[in-house]
Amino acid sequence: xxxxxxxxxxxxxxxxxxxxxxxxxxxxxxxxxxxxxxxxxxxxxxxxxxxxxxxxxxxxxxxxxxxxxxxxxxxxxxxxxxxxxxxxxxxxxxxxxxxxxxxxxxxxxxxxxxxxxxxxxxxxxxxxxxxxxxxxxxxxxxxxxxxxxxxxxxxxxxxxxxxxxxxxxxxxxxxxxxxxxxxxxxxxxxxxxxxxxxxxxxxxxxxxxxxxxxxxxxxxxxxxxxxxxxx
Amino acid sequence: xxxxxxxxxxxxxxxxxxxxxxxxxxxxxxxxxxxxxxxxxxxxxxxxxxxxxxxxxxxxxxxxxxxxxxxxxxxxxxxxxxxxxxxxxxxxxxxxxxxxxxxxxxxxxxxxxxxxxxxxxxxxxxxxxxxxxxxxxxxxxxxxxxxxxxxxxxxxxxxxxxxxxxxxxxxxxxxxxxxxxxxxxxxxxxxxxxxxxxxxxxxxxxxxxxxxxxxxxxxxxxxxxxxxxxx
DNA sequence: AACGGTGCTTGATCTGGATCAAGAAAACAG
DNA sequence: CTGTTTTCTTGATCCAGATCAAGCACCGTT
Numbered sequence: 001x002x003x004x005x006x007x008x009x010x011x012x013x014x015x016x017x018x019x020x021x022x023x024x025x026x027x028x029x030x031x032x033x034x035x036x037x038x039x040x041x042x043x044x045x046x047x048x049x050x051x052x053x054x055x056x057x058x059x060x061x062x063x064x065x066x067x068x069x070x071x072x073x074x075x076x077x078x079x080x081x082x083x084x085x086x087x088x089x090x091x092x093x094x095x096x097x098x099x100x101x102x103x104x105x106x107x108x109x110x111x112x113x114x115x116x117x118x119x120x121x122x123x124x125x126x127x128x129x130x131x132x133x134x135x136x137x138x139x140x141x142x143x144x145x146x147x148x149x150x151x152x153x154x155x156x157x158x159x160x161x162x163x164x165x166x167x168x169x170x171x172x173x174x175x176x177x178x179x180x181x182x183x184x185x186x187x188x189x190x191x192x193x194x195x196x197x198x199x200x201x202x203x204x205x206x207x208x209x210x211x212x213x214x215x216x217x218x219x220x221x222x223x224x225x226x227x228x229x230x231x
Numbered sequence: 232x233x234x235x236x237x238x239x240x241x242x243x244x245x246x247x248x249x250x251x252x253x254x255x256x257x258x259x260x261x262x263x264x265x266x267x268x269x270x271x272x273x274x275x276x277x278x279x280x281x282x283x284x285x286x287x288x289x290x291x292x293x294x295x296x297x298x299x300x301x302x303x304x305x306x307x308x309x310x311x312x313x314x315x316x317x318x319x320x321x322x323x324x325x326x327x328x329x330x331x332x333x334x335x336x337x338x339x340x341x342x343x344x345x346x347x348x349x350x351x352x353x354x355x356x357x358x359x360x361x362x363x364x365x366x367x368x369x370x371x372x373x374x375x376x377x378x379x380x381x382x383x384x385x386x387x388x389x390x391x392x393x394x395x396x397x398x399x400x401x402x403x404x405x406x407x408x409x410x411x412x413x414x415x416x417x418x419x420x421x422x423x424x425x426x427x428x429x430x431x432x433x434x435x436x437x438x439x440x441x442x443x444x445x446x447x448x449x450x451x452x453x454x455x456x457x458x459x460x461x462x
Numbered sequence: 463a464a465c466g467g468t469g470c471t472t473g474a475t476c477t478g479g480a481t482c483a484a485g486a487a488a489a490c491a492g
Numbered sequence: 493c494t495g496t497t498t499t500c501t502t503g504a505t506c507c508a509g510a511t512c513a514a515g516c517a518c519c520g521t522t
Binding site: 044045063064065066068069070072083084085087088090091093094116117120123124126127128130131132133134135137138139140141142144145146147183221223225226231 | 275276294295296297299300301303314315316318319321322324325347348351354355357358359361362363364365366368369370371372373375376377378414452454456457462
Binding site: 407 | 498499500501502
């Protein structure tokens, strides 16, 4: 197993502070795999045999019920999913599929649980991570329950602007997935983009440019307790 | 500080396995308080000075944005809120108010964080609790994104039936709050109850009776990955 | 270059759910 | 008990967003 990606994993907050010996033990049981696009990695209801770490590419977390499907989140390098199921050894609540060609590390769940119980620094990191995940989902719920679809899109665009650090950027996912993530249909997303034109949002293909961010913000009314996903 | 409620708290999974000395230290800094109905306990954006434990009564967790408000969850005895903010020392994402007269224990957050870092059993329990909270919110999101309001109500009724262990039970919250919790207006909740009559749901005031649970289940299609809040 | 496939857009229509308004029923205070 | 307030219900109307249908743009394949 090449040293290279182990360093990347070690750099993750989740693994940064743990004992060297324990980290090595975790990595000993782990292995890397390359997946083509659109491959189902895990499925709702499965047992969490592995903790997954995305090294490159991207992964879609989605859920289904009664023939309907909804995109819940996107996992980008370098981060893990789905920790909560692994830790409590309970069935996955979401399915995961690669969006593009992806390199993914698989760490046996039993190893994670075992080392969790003997490495306090690792335990501390897991708690921080879980609390963060929890807070993210709460923010997402507030977004869904308190805002209209137009407001959700406006705030999504402002968040992407912050992430990219520029008033011009490319969408990081295809529009049909964005629609599902925001809880709307592709048709309505198309119309919603049009609906934001009066606030200075220009869209061509997957390129977005914001004429006047303040103008857009006056409509979107972004709020750190919903939109700041770093805390 | 009377022994009585300390035993109740000790019985909580979160505190059950920790060292006696550490539990005592936690309780030494804690104090109990009685609150009348409809008192705001904490407010979004506040710093988490205390971990709250509900001994009696009930507490509504809700959120606001842009003049709108939505009920997110109800906390019933004996359980805690809001752990995630306390642990990571980050602002609350939700506000909390008493629904009825309630006895609540306040445990200083600094004590919780300090003892968390030196008591492995306590750390383990916190992880389990956080993972459970996380999974609950994910289930709630799936409920919201994958189901119509009528389906959400039908499944809510089936969940309450399971909890009460009977096909007849009383609603545990007023209808306007239930509506908000389910993501609909009070007017529409009223109509939704009517809409479930064909499936054998009878409502009079806050008393519900289900004529044929199987009939209702055929419509509601309950799913453990959304509706079973014990895992 | 022609092709099929897929995603995106646009228009027309439909519907679930929100809003507005008013009356009925409870809950509460004096 | 009585008047007041709040919740719940019902009806009428309105609107956001879903669905249906068709055309268009893009992209990799052969």
